[in-house]
Amino acid sequence: MTRAIVVLRPEPGNARTAAALRALGLTVRQVPLFAVRPVAWTIPELTGIDGLLLTSANAVRHGGAGLDAVKHLPAIAVGATTAAAAAGAGFAVAVTGTGDARAVVSEARDRGFARLLHLAGRDRSPTGVGDAYGNDGADDSTGGIDSVIVYASDALPLDDATTRSFEDCLVLLHSARAAARLAALVDAAGVDRSRIAVAAISEGVGEAAGRGWASVSIAPQPSDPALVALAVAGANTHAIDHPARGGDKHVMSDYVPTDRPRARGPKMGIILALTGLAFVAGLGLMAYASRMLPWFGGTQATAGSTGTGAATTAQTQGAGSAGYIPSQPLGPNGEPQAAPPIDTAVLATREATLAGQLAALEARTAAITSDAAAAGGQATRAEGLMVAFAARRALDRGVQLGYLEEQIRLRFGQAQPRATMLLIQAARQPVTLEDLRQGLDTIAPDITTSTGEGWLDTIQHQIDSLIILRKAGTPSQIPTDRLARARRLLGAGQVEAARAEVARLPGATQAGNWMDAARRYVVARQALDAIENAALIGQAGQPQPAPVVMPAPEPQTPAVETAPESPGV
Structure with missing residues (x-):
């Protein structure tokens, strides 16, 4: 007998799980305990944030318009389902976990993501992330993880009659909060827990359900497909002798066959007698062949029994020698000769020669294998360098990467995820x-003078600049001289130094767009340097699928705000 399965998770996950179970021919009841809704939230300060932590697909579904402001951050997804939802919403998934939140955060730390922004739910259970970094997991701000609530899961009312209908069913638990509420509803309705079987998505969820259930099964992996597979096995397992039904196992074992086996008749004796006669006949034929057939070791009788003894002997020898195949060389009289003695010294010499040749072949094979492996590694390194150099050339020309984007992601996505x-x-x-030179020339009149000054302040600055005293070797502080130095630094490719000179000009507040473009230039070159170094030291791999998943470019791409500058890109 197959028991019914109760799915408690909120929509839209409830419908997906129920559809997967019904496709397998199971009886499913959909009783969501919670309803997920969006929560109004404000974008926190993103300075120093390296990535976005997503522990539930609900954060992507109900994040609202605020998600557009954080889409430039790499996403750290707790599992494949969350990663798929994030990629579908336009996020770049850098790390996809296979366990819990603590495991994926640890993996993100190893890949260089020091500080994360967690888009979380209001009533979430402690994920354990904070336990590893200095707090209890409910507020991760002190452990390098800033949390912001973007959605809430509100409890839906459930009457006692519906709760009592869970008896003799298998209930699926996708969260610790659902497990705790199920236990509370069952106890409040007076339902015996031993009448309900439970299947949990993880050990933590199973512990939250408590004890006393008919059975508690844990999915081998914290994913909905693994829980569905566990539910299929649990639904087909039903007690034969349930105590509430007063069954009797003994009755099912009292089997009495209705057909009696047929008795062996006289045909069996005839078969045995024929088998014995065939065996005796075979022995007689073998004895005859051993005496009469020459290739069987015997002598062939002559056709006639008369004649002289010499003629008879000659005929017998002639008949015998006609079909004889010697296994040893014959002497002058036709007699077999003894095999020549074996020279052990010659055999030892031959064995030593063969052993030496075999050792030489093995050494040559090992050398060829080593050379092939080295050549393969050098080829991979050369390919990585070619891809990196082509990317630098495309950036210097101001064109998009095109097909190089996929090559860079596949070759360097695992070794340098952030730089990629x-x-x-x-x-x-x-x-x-x-672009930077032309932009600087355009804003030069605005940034060399202070904004908001009157004509008296302008005249005062002109008078003050008539005579300037400074130490020898100290750069001039006059705005025009700073602007000239910035232009020279740009011509030498030192964009960071030119950006610092522009920041000290009186009208630097008017150069916001130029400063942002210069910062993007510097960040791109730092990332490209990290990728080239990875290619030089042999970290570039063969084109293999990597966890980094980049969305396809859209027709209208909003302005992308890159992560803050960092010397260790």
């Missing part, structure tokens, strides 16, 4: 030195 992400984002809005 920043490089691909910068290439979608490329900035060249010529």
Whole structure:
């Protein structure tokens, strides 16, 4: 007998799980305990944030318009379902976990994501992330993880009659909160827990359900497909002798066959007699062959029994020698000769020679294998360098990467995930030195003078600049001289130094767009340097699928705000 399965998770996950179970021919009841709704939230300060932590697909579904402001951050997804939802919403998934939140955060730390922004639910259970970094997991701000609530899961009313209908069913638990509420509803309705079987998505969820259930099964992996597979096995397992039904196992074992086996008749004796006669006949034929057939070791009788003894002997020898195949060389009289003695010294010499040749072949094979492996590694390194150099050339020309984007992601996505992400984002809005020079020339009149000054302040500044005293070797502080130095630094490719000079000009507040473009230029080159170093030291791999998943470029791409500058890109 197959028991019914109760799915308690909220929509839209409830419908997906129920559809998967019904496709397998199971009886499913959909009783969601919670309803997920969006929560109004404000975007926190993103300075120093390296990535976005997503522990539930609900954060992507109900995050609202605020998600557009954080889409430039790499996403850290707790599982494949959350990663798929994030990629579908336009996020760049850098890390996809296979366990719980603590495991995926640890993996993100190993890949260089020091500080994360967690888009969380209001009534979430402690994930354990904070336990590893200095707090209890409910507020992760002190452990390098800032949390912001973007959705809430409100409890739906459930009457006692519906709760009592869970008896003799298998209930699926997708969260610790659902497990705790199920236990409370069952106890409040006076239902015997031993009449309900439970299947939990993880050990933590199973512990939250408590004890006393008919059975508690844990999915081998914390995913809905694994829980569905566990439910299929649990639904087909039903007690034969349930105590509530007063069954009797003994009755099912009292089997009495209705057909009696047929008795063996006289045909069996005839078969045995024929078998014995055939065996005796075979022995007689073998004895005859051993005496009469020459190839069987015997002598062939002559056709006639008369004649002289010499003629008879000659005929017998002639008949015998006609079909004889000697196994040893014969002497002059036709007699077999003894085999020559074996020279052990010659055999030892031959064995030593063969052993030496075999050792030489093995050494040559090992050398060829080593050379082939080295050549393969050098070829992989050369291919990685070619891809990195081609990417640098595309950035210097101000064009998008095109097919190089996929090559960079597949070859360097695992070794340098953050640098790969920043490089691909910068290439979608490329900035060249010529763009920076033209932009600086355009804003030069605005940034060399202070905004908001009256004509008296302007005259005062002109008088003050007539005579300036400074130490020898100290750069001039006059705005025009700073602007000239910034232009020279741009011509030498030192964008960071030119950006620092522009920041000290009186009208630097008017150069916001130029400063942002210069910062994107610097971040892109730092990411490209990290990728080239990875290619030089042999970290570039063969084109294999990597966890980094980049969305396809849209027709209208909004301005991408790259992560803050960091020397260790």
